[in-house]
């Protein structure tokens with residue numbers, strides 16, 4: 010890709026045009042607050058030597074085909090969403106494990122440390138080598154924490170939780186739903202709004218900052234805060250081959266730009282959520298703190314959290330992957346950054 | 359030409375098998391969705407992973423196996439502006455040109471979709487549904503097979519045009535019967 | 541090779557291949573593939589040709605195409621629609637023009653349960669054309685009525701196009717649906733008026749050339765009152781189940797395809813029409829039509845990838861840069877560009893490739909994004925009945941055997957009038973799209 014200008018022999022000064030893509034919309038936080046500023050900064054740092062030609066909203070590549078498109082050379086750089094492909098990246102879902110407390114900055118920093126970790130996880134390989142060995146990985150923020158939101162259904166007793174239909178966005182949420190008696194509904198993202206508004210099901214696991222992508226700020230009336238259902242992750246990826254073609258100054262510029270912009274990318278999630286909450290409250294939305302729930306309901310949710318961690322670890326171990334070690338590494342990174350998990354997870358050894 | 363027709367008849371049975379697979383898949387797909395809706399409405403539970411299974415298994419099974427039959431049935435649209443107005447020689451040249459062009463793109467599709475299927479096999483591509491991974495790569499092979507069958511159809515048409523006098527883009531003329539039936 | 545040169549070569553090639561009579565899907569595939577090779581070399585092909593056919597087809601939302609067609613087949617094979625048209629004919633007391641109006645209104649109603657203009661057109665083509673033909677409509681006009689009536693599904697909510705637009709622009713899909721309601725009805729009214737005009741002209745021409753054919757058309761076997769009663773009850777039940785199911789949230793508009801087909805099957809059972817032949821015909825016709833639509837969509841997808849990579853949409857946008865300070869002119873220019881794109885390319889593909897480029901301009905002009913979405917959906921709906929790539933017309937031609945060229949000659953007029961009137965009114969009175977969502 011990228012045309013003849015980006016051949017392997019590009020010497021300094023020659024213009025390099027890179028094709029950048031995402032299946033997400035152009036307004037998505039990851040594109041707008043992480044990828045675009047990164048591309049602009051790279052252009053700036055290389056004084057125009059590197060140019061980007063960008064394609065959003067599935068114009069060239071759809072979610073979740075970005076990783077494949079990098080490998081086939083259809084695009085040169087893309088936002089990769091590994092959680093959507095648990096068959097290829099089974100250990101990427103670790104950031105979706107539910108917690109008692111964290112925020113975008115905590116999870117983002119932990120995610121970045123996990124990606125950049127030099128520690129061997131298994132077979133002499135680091136986490137990134139095991140999962141994303143084919144790619145040059147530039148960490149970007151995770152999403153804001155996932156919450157449970159409903160169109161009005163409240164969780165006042167354990168029986169209110171059991172049998173409630175919620176849309177589950179990942180394998181981890183499906184495990185969690187099964188543990189807590191929640192009926193998990195899967196459906197294409199584009200159909201959620203319509204189905205929710207007509208009451209086909211009652212709510213979804215979603216991050217507040219992501220609501221506007223689907224108009225949920227007009228729909229949700231009840232959101233549980235103070236408990237958190239994980240963080241979706243992503244990274245800016247290039248194929249190793251493409252990366253190695255880049256002249257050294259370009260590689261340095263890309264790395265520098267990524268480091269400079271990492272935190273502001275994460276901050277944008279927090280800012281967006283803070284804008285949406287009052288808007289939703291004005292529409293009659295209610296935000297309920299987990300600590301204010303009936304203790305039996307709290308226990309029910311917490312029990313689910315613990316079992317989800319161990320189930321996920323077991324699932325990985327059964328497939329010959331270091332699940333037990335991975336969840337412990339992730340727990341420690343989170344705690345280091347200020348996150349909180351239930352006691353039983355702390356006791357995992 | 360007799361031998362060709364005999365071979366074509368055998369080929370016809372292969373296409374027929376394909377359209378039956380597609381047809382049964384349509385009915386199954388209908389039943390699955392109806393069952394899912396019923397379960398959700400009355401028992402507040404849905405087929406676990408129903409949407410992913412329908413999307414990744416049923417849709418390709420509805421579309422690809424029957425594709426060669428569809429192609430041969432003459433239902434596929436084209437703009438019939440000049441072909442019939444040309445004399446027989448010009449028609450023949452044009453038809454040869456179009457068949458070769460068609461074969462060129464079909465061969466490319468078969469080649470690359472085959473490579474894609476093989477790489478899927480290698481990676482054991484799967485999709486997640488209701489906490490389980492279901493293998494996806496076997497479905498990828500439907501595509502090179504479907505398009506290869508269309509290549510075979512086109513080769514028959516090419517042979518027919520070489521052996522017979524009347525240039526034609528299909529094996530069996532359907533003579534636009536439906537319009538007269540109306 | 542230079543992008544503009546490649547675009548020029550490919551567009552010229554497309555036109556030549558279309559005129560030569562190559563299959564539409566092959567034209568799209570050949571232009572797309574050769575364009576990609578000229579632009580990027582063979583190296584780009586594995587990543588796009590290998591997976592696009594599967595990815596295009598493996599979509600839950602697209603189940604509506606086979607399932608709404610299956611519903612149409614079941615209902616058709618049960619004889620229900622023939623009976624209804626017979627009743628309408630009785631009620632209209634030989635006023636044949638009413639039948640055309642009714643078909644378009646049924647198209648609009650079907651649009652309220654179907655998200656796909658192509659599937660609805662095919663259904664209408666199957667049930668309505670034989671009846672229209674019996675009552676003095678020429679084959680091309682009957683085809684155009686079915687195609688345009690069916691295309692209304694593209695704008696009357698639910699609509700796949702509006703859903704795609706909503707996702708691409710982060711506009712609430714529900715508001716888009718509400719906003720599209722009035723323009724949808726307006727489009728239907730325009731279609732009805734144009735249809736009436738054609739019907740008059742058609743009749744005049746016929747009575748001059750041939751002997752008058754407008755005697756009472758030969759009717760099917762006398763229907764008993766009890767049968768008519770049963771038929772009416774079943775028909776009303778089907779509509780109630782589908783509308784009621786969707787609007788009460790029992791199932792999604794997509795699932796309605798399956799439920800509708802199932803209800804159609806039960807209706808056929810009640811009417812005693814189900815046997816092996818019933819299944820065989822229904823299922824084979826469904827697969828044929830689905831295969832046809834999907835192979836064109838695959839072609840459109842690959843052609844769309846070429847268009848994206850050629851940066852054609854961006855070049856077009858650059859062209860209109862100088863008139864940015866006259867928003868109305870820009871809007872007209874954008875609608876003309878979109879109209880042309882929808883003429884050549886399948887609707888969903890156009891949305892995907894153009895919105896990322898057009899949206900920033902729309903925002904800069906401070907045009908209401910919801911309004912623009914509805915506006916785009918209207919143009920897209922119209923694009924379903926314009927040559928050379930008019931999926932609604934092809935669907936109708938496919939099921940009826942009427943040549944697509946002859947239908948296009950009429951449906952193109954439907955399209956141009958609707959384009960000028962509906963889009964013109966929407967530009968003059970933006971409230972047509974924004975009033976309803978704002979007042980709810």
Ligand code: NA
Nearest residue numbers: 651693696698
């Ligand atoms: Na519709």
Ligand code: NA
Nearest residue numbers: 883923926929
């Ligand atoms: Na068109």
